[in-house]
Structures are given as C-alpha cells and as structure tokens.
Amino acid sequence: MIEERPDGASASDYLPPTQIRVLSLALIRHPGTGALFVTEYLDPARDETLHRPAGGGIEFGETSEQALRREFREEFDTELEVGERLGVVENIFVFNGRPGHEYIVVHEATFLDRAMLGHGPWPVLDAPSDVGVWRPATGVDLPRLVPDALADLF
Template structure:
C-alpha cells in the first residue's frame, strides 16, 4: 500500500480531460485503508520552466504512452483540500484533450504506473454518476459543477 500526502507548498499542476461521450477518463484515488475515495483526471506537476500545455502532454506520454492533442484554452481552478489529515494547496490548469485514433479503443479500464512505480488505474466514468451516494467523488472538488456548466 502506498501512502501519499500533499506537498507542503503550493503546487502548479496540469490535468487533461478526455471524454467518451459523457464519460470522463479519471484515475482512482484511494484512502490509506485501500478504500476508493474518488477519482481525478490524469495529469501532474508542471515542472520549473515548463508550460502547463507541455506538462499535460508530457504526463499523458509518461503515464499512458500516447501523445494527446490539446483542444481549446485551459480552465484554472485553485484547490485547497485535506487528504488523510494533511492540507494540500494546488493551482490547476485543466485542458480538454483528444487521443490519437484507436488509442485504447474497446478498453474501459487502463493500468499505468506513476513516476514512483505505483500501479494505478483509470477508467471512463459517467459524469452524472460521480459525487452521488455510494459513488466516487470527482476531484478536485467543484470540478463536476464546472464541467456541467460548460457541457
């Protein structure tokens, strides 16, 4: 079991939104106990000297082995949250992305590895089902409302 805690400072991250109809590709987020806590779009930290656009393309290349195309301008969200008792603070640049034709065609679940070597899983979730009773939460908090207002 991998225990993750937020960084002690503000982090700048870039996330990519990939859609299959009304289904959003998101990676599973777990509590220390192993219980599924929620899901979050794929992406990661913007490195010093790197643009957010470059970071989201790099993250998908590293995690899924594909080159995504960014569609449109980013949306920015400030996210202050608590995970397992630790405070986190991040600024997020969120982009719509498209996959190369046939990438993950027919797959509903994707296994990948983080930089740390931890195996992770992502799948396409129906937006309307997230944040509901007994369903995973969509992180960052407030993203679902933002997406519903734009779609």
C-alpha cells in the first residue's frame, strides 16, 4: 500500500489495472435543501468535472462505517454519524484514461459539525485539487454524479 501521495493524486492512480478497489461513500442530504454533499473533481483526460459522494477506501480489518468516519476526518477534518447501509454498487469505469473497478458500500450519514451545512466549498485536505460541495438534488447543467449506479439507491 502506498502511504504518501503527491498532491491531487488518488489511491486509484497507484493501483494496477487488475486491482479491484473497495470503497465506502456517504450519502449526506442537507436537512434544509435536500442537496447532496459530494466531492467535486476533474477527470483531466476528458476535461470533465465530476461529482461523487464523499468517502474513500476501506482498509483491511476496517468496517465500511469505520472507513467513512476515518475518511471524513482525513479529508474534511469533521465527524459523521453513519446511518443505514443503502446498498453496494459495482463500478467499472475509465478515469484519466485508465480502467478502474470498484465495489462501493453506500451509507446514509449526517454531519455532526453544523458548520458543514454552510455554503463551502471545503478543500479535500489530502487531495487539494478536489473540493467538497453541496450539489442540488435536481437541476440542469450539473456535473455528472458518479458512479451512475448510485441513482438506484436514492
């Protein structure tokens, strides 16, 4: 496992193409607006801005709930209350011109820190080119929510 990454790199940048990654992502809805909290990032090969629920990789021996709490501490220096597991989705994709394959455990969650309900954006502390934002649940001209299979869970 690679422990140090250059700024802006994700763990998937270092996985061989035959490696399947297991993630835990949080579906967080703003209590006032219904907006989704997502990580906004760029696919440089396509010059496309993407939105994905925040979270990250599950480490060996860690539950998906523990992974979410750790990832939000590392990425946003904040705490979560992790709720119901909504499901697991499989995602086979191409990012930055490279193939990827993930299994994603999705949980409902809420922020314990009310400041996270503000307008943001919030820099991702371990990937400074990415930010956390509140994404309207509906609307036109929104960046794509990935993976597409998430739509089946909410």
